[in-house]
Amino acid sequence: MISFLRRQTLQRVIGSLGLLLLSGCNIFPENQPLNYYELPARPLEPLTQQPAPYTLLLLTPYANRTLSTQRILVNPEGYEMRAYQGAAWVDTPPALLRDRIAQALLETQLVRAMTFAGESGSADLALQLHLYRFQVHYDNGQPVVHVQLNAQLLARRHGKILAVQPIHIKRPVTDGQTDLNQVISTFGQATDEVSQQLTQWLHQTLGDSQLTSQID
Secondary structure (H helix, E strand, O other), X not given: OHHHHHHHHHHHHHHHXXXXXHHHOOOOOOOOOOEEEOOOOOOOOOOOOXXXXXXXXXXXXXXXXXXXXXXXXXXXXXXXXXXXXXXXXXXXXXXXHHHHHHHHHHHHOOEEEEEEOOOXXXXXXXXXXXXXXXXXXXXXXXXXXXXXXXXXXXXXXXXXXXXXXXXXXXXXXXXXXXXXXXXXXXXXXXXXXHHHHHHHHHHHHHOOOOHHHHHO
């Protein structure tokens, strides 16, 4: 009987310790009030008066599970990822980036038409993105917004990759301020630069005279 009671007590202690360890690993606190932030955007100028004669399917960027949360991420040191307390994006970074790029494509007038996954209609091309970083890093004590992705332009008919463009933007937060409004503003500037580089690359790629033969 005493042995049985000891086993029960030991099991309760081990169970409590396990719960304590699990709660200590949670870097994104739950059940706290959040303020939600939109991603600022600056309009881009048209790159051409005559859109390319293609329909483009814009896919939501692929990202790991951490980047697919709405929390605003910061890497203060080492390899630990944290989140700004009480703050979140209005949507996940992949969705925010997709919408920003869609806006940029409309503003620059690069293609005849654009569709999204799940919509009807066939597209000639697909723009596929892999998102690797969308966070603040402290580089030598200085907060810097990092947005890193890889873009691939594919022919929809046979899935061939026509062109690839890596993009990695590093934008220091103004005057090294850690104020969240400055951080959000810097994220907007970084994604504006991503949009500008991406649309310029697409403009050059779509203007390639050999592109039509590769699509067919």
